[in-house]
Amino acid sequence: DIQMTQSPPSLSASVGDRVTITCQASQDISNHLNWYQQKPGKAPKLLIYDASSLEAGVPSRFSGGGSGTDFTFTITSLQPEDVATYFCQNYYNLPFAFGPGTKVDI
Amino acid sequence: QVQLVQSGAEVKKPGASVKVSCKASGYTFTGYFIHWVRQAPGQGLEWMGRINPSIGGTNYAPKFQGRVTMTRDTSISTAYMELSRLTSDDTAVYYCARHPLGYWGQGTLVTVSS
Numbered sequence: 001d002i003q004m005t006q007s008p009p010s011l012s013a014s015v016g017d018r019v020t021i022t023c024q025a026s027q028d029i030s031n032h033l034n035w036y037q038q039k040p041g042k043a044p045k046l047l048i049y050d051a052s053s054l055e056a057g058v059p060s061r062f063s064g065g066g067s068g069t070d071f072t073f074t075i076t077s078l079q080p081e082d083v084a085t086y087f088c089q090n091y092y093n094l095p096f097a098f099g100p101g102t103k104v105d106i
Numbered sequence: 107q108v109q110l111v112q113s114g115a116e117v118k119k120p121g122a123s124v125k126v127s128c129k130a131s132g133y134t135f136t137g138y139f140i141h142w143v144r145q146a147p148g149q150g151l152e153w154m155g156r157i158n159p160s161i162g163g164t165n166y167a168p169k170f171q172g173r174v175t176m177t178r179d180t181s182i183s184t185a186y187m188e189l190s191r192l193t194s195d196d197t198a199v200y201y202c203a204r205h206p207l208g209y210w211g212q213g214t215l216v217t218v219s220s
Contacts, residue, residue, distance in 0.1 A: 001168065034207060036151075043201055043210035044143075044151065055208060087151055091206070095167035096141070098151040 002026050002090050006099035013106065019075040021102045023066075023088035031067045032092035037084045038101075044087065048073065080106060108132040110202050110211035117217045123190040126214045128202030135183035136160040139205035142176060142187045144198040145213075152198075156205070157185055192218045 003026040013019050023033065035048035046055050048064035051071055061076045075082055083106055088099040113127040128140060142154040155166035157176040164176045175188045185202060199213040 036207075038151075043203075043213055044207075045210075046206070046208040049206055049208075089151075089153070089207070094165050095155075096153045098143075098153060101150045 001095055002029060002093050002097055004088055004090055004097050004099040006088060006102050008102060009100065010103040010105070013078050013104070015078055015080060015106060017078045019078050019082075019104060021073045021086055021088075021104075023071040023073065023099050025069045025071075025090055025092075027093075028068050029090045029092035032090060033064070033066070033071050034089045034091060035062075035064050035073045036087045036089065037082075038087065039084045047086075075104075078104070078106065082106075108204065108209045110204060110209055112200075112202060112211040112214045115215040115217070117219065118192050120193055120218055120220055122192050122218075123188060124192060124196075124216050125186055125188040126200050126202075126216070128185045128187070128211050130183045130185070130204065133204070135178075136180055140176075140178070140185040141203045141205060141207060142174075143201045143203060145201070146195070146198040149198075154187070154200075159185060189216075192216075194218050 005024045031051040033051045036044040038044040047058050052064045063074045065072045085101045085103045087101045109131045111129045136159045139156045141156040144152050157164045159178045178185045197218050201213050202211040
C-alpha cells in the first residue's frame with residue numbers, strides 16, 4: 001500500500017503570510033493527488049485535484065504542485081478563514097490513503 | 107445541485123453491526139463511484155472503500171476487508187456502508203463522498219459503547 005506523509009504536522013502563521021505544506025508518497029503516484037481543507041465539525045472540502053488543478057470556486061491564493069512522490073500545497077496570503085486542517089490524498093493506487101493532516105493556525 | 111444526504115447518528119454495542127445510508131441527488135447516480143471515509147474523534151481521515159453504483163463492484167481498504175460491505179440501490183439512488191463486529195475503535199464520523207471526492211455527505215456519527 002502507498003503511504004502518505006505530510007509536514008509539518010501543524011504550523012502557526014500570521015495573516016498575509018505564505019504557507020507551504022509538503023506531502024510525500026511512498027511510491028510514484030504521478031499527479032494523482034488531491035488536497036482537502038477541513039474545518040472543525042465539517043466535511044472535508046476539495047481544494048486541489050490532479051496535484052495542481054484548482055477546484056471550481058476555490059480562491060486563487062490556494063495552489064498545488066509536484067508529481068511523482070513529492071508534492072506541495074501553498075497558501076500565498078493566509079486569511080483568517082483559512083484556519084483549518086489540510087489533508088493530501090493519493091488516488092493513484094488503491095487504497096486511496098490520506099496523509100495525516102497539517103493543522104494551520106493564526 | 108449535487109447532494110449527498112446521510113442517515114442519522116447511531117449508537118451501537120460492541121459486536122454489533124451498523125448500516126449507514128447515503129442518498130444522492132442532483133446527478134446520475136450510476137455515473138460516479140461513491141467512496142466511504144471515516145474520521146475518529148480528533149483523528150485524521152481514513153479511506154474505507156468505494157462502490158461503483160453502476161455495476162455494484164467494490165474495492166475495500168485491507169484494514170476493513172471482511173468486516174465492511176458496501177451496497178447500493180439504484181432505484182432510490184442510495185449507497186450503503188455496513189460495518190460489522192464493531193468495537194470502540196470504530197467510534198467515528200462516517201462520510202460518503204462522490205468521486206472525485208468533490209461532494210461529501212454531512213457525516214454520520216457512529217458511537218460504539220457498552
